[in-house]
Amino acid sequence: MPESPPSGILRSWWPRLLVGAVLGVLLFAGESWLLLRSGVVGMDIPVDGPYAALMAAMRPVVPGLLLRVAAVYAVAGLALAAAGTLLARAWGRGGAGASLGQGLLLFLLLAWDRAIARPALFDDLPAVRPLLAWLVEHGEPWHPRAVVAVWLVAHGAAWVVRSKQGRRALWGGAALAGLLGLWLLGQGVAGRDAPRHPLVVVIGIDAFRPDRLRSQGGSGEVAPHVERLLEDATLFTRAYTPIAQTEPAWRSLLTARWPHETGVRYSLTSDSRMQLQRTFAETFSEAGWRTVFATDCSRFHAEGPASGFAERLQPPRGAVNFLLEKLRYRALGLFADHALGAAWVPEFIDNRALAGIHDPMGYAERLAARLVDEARQGPTLFAFHATAAHFPGDPVHPFYRRFVPASEPLERRLRMHFAPVTPGAKGGWNRAGAEALYDELLAQADAQVGALLEALRRAGRYDDALILLLSDHGESFHADRADLAGATPVHGARLSEEENRILLAVKPPGGRGEAPALVDALVRLVDVGPTLLELSGLPRLSGVDGVSLVPLLRGEALAPLALYAETGFTHVLPEVFDPGHWPGAPRSFDAYRIRPDGVVEMGPAAHASILQEKDVGAFDGQRWWVDRPQANGTVLRACQGDCEGPDALALEAWFDGVQGRAEAPEIPRPRRFHR
Incomplete structure (x- = not known):
């Protein structure tokens, strides 16, 4: 079959590429509709009260973000259309239907691969859960890749048989592969000589x-x-x-x-x-x-x-990051999980x-x-x-x-x-x-x-x-x-x-040498900086x-070193572990405020409550001294471990000295001591 002139090829390809890009945009529109539909992923949040600032901070960012996501879908659709058309032509079937079918098959093979690699991409879609469960249990990454390899080899063989230029193309491809290998080898050698x-x-x-x-x-x-x-x-x-x-x-x-x-x-x-x-x-x-x-x-x-x-x-920090959790554009996980995608939509990838x-x-x-x-x-x-x-x-x-x-x-x-x-x-x-x-x-x-x-x-x-x-x-x-x-x-x-208790290990230049493999002395996270310097x-x-x-x-x-420590602020109410503990810090969205630049931060009222709620303590490897604020306005000081003797008293005195530099709670509370 005679080859089409270049102008004919362009005239036959451009409509298909355009259709591919349009289909990509339609996929983006469909996912957007699902995301915004009430109750699907929680996008129907109220826009008044404490959420008003959240919505206001996100509004300037969202249009540009969505345009970049839409561009990924359009380019992916165009690429699938081009690949589908090329594969269809290998068999001499240049019709639009054949190209569309090849592109769709590519899309399904890609989804198959990602479902095995990262099944959480699809785990909240009820329609695919039975298939996903089977893939999680039995699927291997080589399965879809083997199908792709066989598929491409078959198309390549068909193209070589049909094309008089096949042998020349094969030699050209081999030459390019050799040059690429030499370049990669050179990169490795250059890295070692740097x-x-x-x-x-x-x-x-x-x-x-x-x-x-x-x-x-x-x-x-x-x-x-x-x-x-x-x-x-x-x-x-x-x-x-x-x-x-x-x-x-x-x-x-x-x-x-x-x-x-x-x-x-x-x-x-x-x-x-x-x-x-x-x-x-x-x-x-x-x-x-x-x-x-x-x-x-x-x-x-x-x-x-x-x-x-x-x-x-x-x-990105703040409100936009919380928004991104709602914008689960799954096809980004198919099309953009690579270096180019990370450069274009790093907020997602x-x-x-x-x-x-x-x-x-x-x-x-x-x-x-x-x-x-x-x-x-x-x-x-x-x-x-x-x-x-x-x-x-x-x-x-x-x-x-x-x-x-x-x-x-x-x-x-x-x-x-x-x-x-x-x-x-x-x-x-x-x-x-x-x-x-x-x-x-x-x-x-x-x-x-x-x-x-x-x-x-x-x-x-x-x-x-x-x-x-x-x-x-x-x-x-x-x-x-x-x-x-x-x-x-x-x-x-x-x-x-x-x-x-944490992991802490140091590998000096040249390896450990004569240094001990294990050190059992108590050390702290605050010791890392001085050590590195x-x-x-x-x-x-x-x-x-x-x-x-x-x-x-x-x-x-x-x-010997001692640790000063304090609790943080978690979803767990402190009275779960300490009945009678002061429970006052709020654990709702009201605890936070949204700055105009979208940064989410703790509000002043919650800050004061968190400080009042904290347990603080000192540890020397043998004992803990811990101060626990109580609901009745007192502080219970408790000792755990070996609490007798001069070492215990020395740690308690050190504990009091460190606390003397702490930010004082806004509500004064008397102390009672307990051992």
């Missing part, structure tokens, strides 16, 4: 409990990449956070100060209440280092200029809060490339906080098959369950199932960490990098409360081993609560 600037990498894994590590009693199956790093690092087995919530914990981490000195006492703290202090990142920046902070979730933890990082890679749309492993690979690139350009401090173990808690393939039994309901396998814990509440699941899902999410975060570490190894930068691995807090599954078995996990509600030869922070742990890394002794 200048070796100093490199400090700080990796945080949200909610990681150290009892998941083999050396701390775990199975060793949850975090193999962390376990491998620990072969070259020193693990601090008794490390603790002063507050078991991400935003205040990171503020204490950056400043080396207790929460009441930073002013950040809970998530979504108002900027006006932050006590601006120097951070270790600021010291690195002033010394000429490149400083980068990255996280895949900014809903309850966003770093601003006060963090000291010159560049901050994170989803690089946002952990969007179940199924966010691809955690693709995100980690892009971030790893960014880390290596930054390290080539000069001395670099690169911090990454991985939040897989946070809501919506949707494990991707293969992690959703690791630990949760297949007998559990589909919704329990694919998403974290959330229900507020109140007095008299019962757990909605079994504790074993809740912890198994948590372990799957930690395994997913561990794989992200592994992507960064492997990129450093490929670039030849792993050995000479200073790598510090930490968690900001632990997680409680209410092990001491049988009535709460399976209730929503929580951190920040109590001062405890489960919630306050000393190891990097930079000036220390002055007037801080943290100390450098370098002596312990050298195998030397360090004066």
Whole structure:
């Protein structure tokens, strides 16, 4: 069959490409209608009272955001139409119907692949749940890819048979593939020959409990990449956070100060209440280092200029982020989960809060490339906080098959369950199932960490990098409360081993060397900054609560340390764990206010109530002194552990001294003491 002239090809293709783009826009319109339909995903929120500010903040942003989403749909439709037309022509069937059929088949194959990779993308669509359940249990990524490969080979063979130019095209394709391979090889060699600037990498894994590590009693199956790093690092087995919530914990981490000195006492703290202090990142920046902070979730933890990082890679903060959860444009998870999509609609693709749309492993690979690139350009401090173990808690393939039994309901396998814990509440699941899902999410975060570490190894930068691995807090599954078995996990509600004990490990440049593999001395999250600065030869922070742990890394002794800690602000009412506790902080949308720029922050009345509600305590590894505000206006001071002797009295005196610098509650309360 004679080939059509170029002008004829263009005339036959453009209408089909246009139809594809129109179909993409129609798909966008259909999804928009479903999203806005009353009761589907909660878009029918009231627009008066406290929500008025929320709606006002979102209104200027939404049109541009939706236009960019619509553009993705249009381009995807056009690309599917082009691919469908090309495949149809391989068989000599240039009709519009054949092109449309090929494009539709491509779309279905793509959906099949994503349903296996990230089933949370479809888990709230009742019509596909039976098929999705089967895929979750039996589907493998190679299944749709094998079908695509066979399909493409068949089309290629048909085209070669029909076309006299087939052999020439095959040789041209082979040549291009060879050139591409040589280019990639050159990139790898160039990376290894690049200048070796100093490199400090700080990796945080949200909610990681150290009892998941083999050396701390775990199975060793949850975090193999962390376990491998620990072969070259020193693990601090008794490390603790002063507050078991991400935003205040990171503020204490950056400043080396207790929460009441930073002013950040809970998530979504108002900027006006932050006590601006120097951070270790600021010291690195002033010394000429490149400083980068990255996280895949900014809903309850966003770093601003006060963090000291010159560049901050994170989803949008505030009202827009909460809106995005409602705008579940599923086709974005099909069409845009790659580098180009992340560049065009990063609010969706690089946002952990969007179940199924966010691809955690693709995100980690892009971030790893960014880390290596930054390290080539000069001395670099690169911090990454991985939040897989946070809501919506949707494990991707293969992690959703690791630990949760297949007998559990589909919704329990694919998403974290959330229900507020109140007095008299019962757990909605079994504790074993809740912890198994948590372990799957930690395994997913561990794989992200592994992507960064492997990129450093490929670039030849792993050995000479200073790598510090930490968690900001632990997680409680209410092990001491049988009535709460399976209730929503929580951190920040109590001062405890489960919630306050953290992961902390340091790999110096060149490996651990003669440093101990394990250090059992009590250390704190506030000690991280001073340690990094000393190891990097930079000036220390002055007037801080943290100390450098370098002596312990050298195998030397360090004066015993004590932890000052306080509870955060969670969905759990404190009287659940302490009957008679003062319960006054509000737990509704009224607790927050929306700034004109869309930032969500705690309101002044809620701030005062939260401070009044907090438990505060001191811990030295042997005992806790804890002050608990009571509903009758008093404060109950309780001691847990070895409460007799001079050491107990010394810790209590230290506790009183630290509290003397705390922000005083607005309602004065007498104290009564109890041991």
